[in-house]
Amino acid sequence: MSWETVIGLEVHVELATKSKIFCSCTTEFGGAPNTHVCPVCSGLPGVLPTLNENVVEFAIKTGLATNCEITRFNKFDRKNYFYPDLPKAYQVSQLYLPICRNGHVDIEVNGNKKSIGIHEIHMEEDAGKLVHDPWEDSTLVDYNRCGVPLLEIVSEPDFRSAEEVIAYLEKLRETLIYLGVSDCKMQEGSMRADVNLSVRPTGAAEFGTRTEMKNINSFKAIGRAIAYEAKRQIEQIEMGKRVIQETRRWDENKDATYAMRSKENAQDYRYFPEPDLLPIEISEEWIERAKSEMPEPAWAKRERYVSEMGLSEYDAKVLTTERSLALLFEDTTALCGEPKEVCNLIIGELMRLITESQTAADKIYVDPGKMAEIIKLTVEGKINRNAEKEVFEALFKEDIDPVSYIEEKGLMMLEDDGLVESTVEEVIKNNPKSIEDYKGGKQKAFGFLVGQTMRALKGKANPQTVNKILKEKLDSL
Amino acid sequence: MELYDKTALEIGRMIKNKDISCREAAKAYIENIKAKDGELNSFVTVLEEEGLKQADEVQKRLDLGEELSPLAGVPMAIKDNICTKDVLTSCSSKMLYNFKPPYNACAVEKIEAAGAVVLGKTNMDEFAMGGSTETSYYGATKNPYDYERVPGGSSGGSAAAVGAGLVPYALGSDTGGSIRQPCSFCGVSGIKPTYGGVSRYGLVAFASSLDQIGPIGKDVRDCAEILSVISGHDRRDSTSVKGFEYDFSDSFDGSVKGLKIGIPTNFYGEGLNEDVKTSVLGAAKLLKDMGAELYEFEMPVVDYAVPAYYIIACAEASSNLSRYDGIKYGYRSNEGESLLDVFVNSRSEGFGMEVKRRIMLGSFVLSSGYYDAYYKKGLQTRALIKKSFNEAFEKCDMIISPVAPTTAFKIGENITDPLKMYLGDIYTVAVNLAGIPAVSVPCGFDGKGLPVGLQLIGQTFSEAKLVKAAYAYQQNTDWHKRAFEKMKGGSL
Known part of the structure; x- marks a missing residue:
């Protein structure tokens, strides 16, 4: 039965x-x-x-x-x-x-x-x-x-x-x-x-x-x-x-x-x-007043995140597991206009930090204004992804001011092309074997030289600028 | 004239005029308590040191020119079911033999702010359940007119203490007549205020929908003054009425001209003692001679007031008294092994017979299967009684009625016959069920020389009108004074 x-x-x-x-x-x-x-x-x-x-x-x-x-x-x-x-x-x-x-x-x-x-x-x-x-x-x-x-x-x-x-x-x-x-x-x-x-x-x-x-x-x-x-x-x-x-x-x-x-x-x-x-x-x-004070429910937020902000259903679901995260997402997006970036930072970094610090998600505080600032700097290429994570972690832990923190720690990308040029010249001088390989058609050697340059610049150069200058120099050899 | 013969307002005036100090007044009354209360047993707790200290403090406030009430510095007493901070509030029960509340009742806060000097806590029927003060764990209080007799109850300690001149006034509580009936038995005056007129915060609950704190004094003028002090909205009591203040400014012109006073003829039938009937109807005639109009009518539904009252009051009491379980405070039995034993033994040993009887009655009428047959019917009857009073007050300003069918009975005479005791509440309980006010004043003596009281019952918040009629009556009679003199020649 x-x-x-x-x-x-x-x-x-x-x-x-x-x-x-x-x-x-x-x-x-x-x-x-x-x-x-x-x-x-x-x-x-x-x-x-x-x-x-x-x-x-x-x-x-x-x-x-x-x-x-x-x-x-x-x-x-x-x-x-x-x-x-x-x-x-x-x-x-x-x-x-x-x-x-x-x-x-x-x-x-x-x-x-x-x-x-x-x-x-x-x-x-x-x-x-x-x-x-x-x-x-x-x-x-x-x-x-x-x-x-x-x-x-x-x-x-x-x-x-x-x-x-x-x-x-x-x-x-x-x-x-x-x-x-x-x-x-x-x-x-x-x-x-x-x-x-x-x-x-x-x-x-x-x-x-x-x-x-x-x-x-x-x-x-x-x-x-x-x-x-x-x-x-x-x-x-x-x-x-x-x-x-x-x-x-x-x-x-x-x-x-x-x-x-x-x-x-x-x-x-x-x-x-x-x-x-x-x-x-x-x-x-009394009922009308209560109605007017009721916040948007989670399911409505999810629908809106997908249809209006272009997030995946999965991301929308993760963001709305905690109201505090959804609100942080909305506030930060409103300030920087980059929903996908905000979402990635919350799901990739913030949720990890919350777990590590063993705090409840509804007890954390992240300033949306400062978070938006970090995302803008990243999107504009002024800091790289690693720096973004580092600054964000500091924001989460100590509510630092992103710009002063970046300056203090020297995380800003180099905007001095002269320094990139001289570093590239130095790298070329020190790696004759790789130059030979490159000339011989080995593309891998180019990647190695980029890596050497970035290393010498402690990762703070814009990779596109390095690529461009290195290519010019090699081609003119 | 001795101090003990004076009204509270007279003593207040003497203090204000510096004819006497607060300490002298307190001391005089404490001496009287010491001399007489051993036998009278109207106090559970006498606050000698605290009272004198409080008297000095009030004196200091007066000397500094603080504007206090006309009762400032006047000694008084408080019924033992009204919470007094750090002072035993036992409700005359073994169950609360050691309970000292960490807070004051609202009425106590107010009366103390007005400059009252509290000389003690008065005896009562256990948890205010009874009409004779015989159910007290601390023994029966005696009637000041005859030590063989009861002072009435449940505020018997307060009424006896005022009647015997041990304090000029006292606070009582009235759930089904507990202020009015002892006033009648002891020849003093009292007011049962409109439900919601005085905050119940700090009044240990018997029946929440019926309980009210009210004044007991030598005359109705004192009572009105006390009521003005203790009344008013209190946000801690949701049932206390907002936006109302008593105004007695027109109550003391001594006139009853044009007042229409109703006489419910069915109140004066079978079961009413002839002497009581003669005195109350005599008072009605006097009021008529003074210019009031009398109006006879019938209120048959009031015949159902006693059963409806005992259903509702006991139902609420069974719940209100459940908290006394031996766990948190009060009496705990040492016998027993299990949690259930602690509950059962503490309650069996801590409560007296009458309280247990009412808890059982109340639990029964609320139990599933009986709720509709009893409790719901009780509520329906209550609504009809309220309606019947409303209809009566469309035709008259107030109703005159006996307070109790008899004068003070002998100690032990009724205690084994609860039904007879309950029927003694026939004239008082309807007032509580309807939530309306009533004033009780002396109106004569029976053949044995025991005081008789009458009550004037009015519409919600008509206390000023009731006081006006009662005051005019007391201006034209001297029962309230003669009562006192008579007592002095008697037992005391």
């Missing part, structure tokens, strides 16, 4: 707002435990939440970018459960009136296009983190992450393969990063995916019983977890057992999932409207 895998995703993304959703604490990642906290986010008695409106704005933008309807009358609800990382013992979330509904994200897998439905997107707050101390054999709580704003993006069960899931997550990640609403770093937990998976005989109309997998923190692991879980469920059914509706945890080290808790005796979250927050009404103007 052949089987079909049916998958739906719940993706949590931490929003890149400066402050938390209900207080003014910073959302910055890291920090010593319990230093990014206040009475509000640590849930002391008597405190009250106040909504950070940037969260609503980011949610609207995300909804618009994923073709959702925006809910005009929004409310928050409380989801009640006990856990030490949840200081109020309830999470403020949206159950009844989520901010976005009925959207879709279009993906492409192996040339096949597919639309993945978005069931809803809602706003909520993140919980803290439990840290186990193996020496003391105790567990401590770090509330820094408590109250960091989250969007939960719930898809329809539209996926049929791991490839589709990964294509969707990549598209979502790219969209959110371009919108500036999240940095989507799976390893830092700012993007997390829960995978709901079931299997059914191919062609069946009914869905099978699903399991939910949590704790998967890389795209690669998601692919492996899906393969494992689908296989496990099929084996269960083929052995005559049934799949139990439960939450399973992905164990990265064992490459397997194991049961966390059964949904059959599921927790009752006792949702009810959050009385401490007023309903949020989203006006047409």
